[in-house]
Amino acid sequence: MIRCPYCAEMLQIQVDLSAGDQNYIEDCQVCCQPIQLSCTIDNFRLVSVDAQCST
Numbered sequence: 001m002i003r004c005p006y007c008a009e010m011l012q013i014q015v016d017l018s019a020g021d022q023n024y025i026e027d028c029q030v031c032c033q034p035i036q037l038s039c040t041i042d043n044f045r046l047v048s049v050d051a052q053c054s055t
C-alpha cells in the first residue's frame with residue numbers, strides 16, 4: 001500500500017517482485033495524478049515503496 005502524494009488516498013499497487021528494484025510512474029486510481037514510485041525489492045520481497053509527485 002502507498003499513499004498518494006496528491007490526494008492522500010491509500011492505494012494498492014502491483015509490483016513485479018521478480019524484476020528487482022523498480023522506479024516507475026503510476027497514475028493515482030483516485031485523482032489520476034502521476035505518482036513516481038520507487039520500489040526496493042530484496043530477495044523477491046518488497047522492502048520499501050516511496051511515492052512522490054512526479055513533477
Ligand SMILES: [Zn+2]
Pocket residue numbers: 004005006007008009028029030031032033
Ligand atoms: Zn491521488
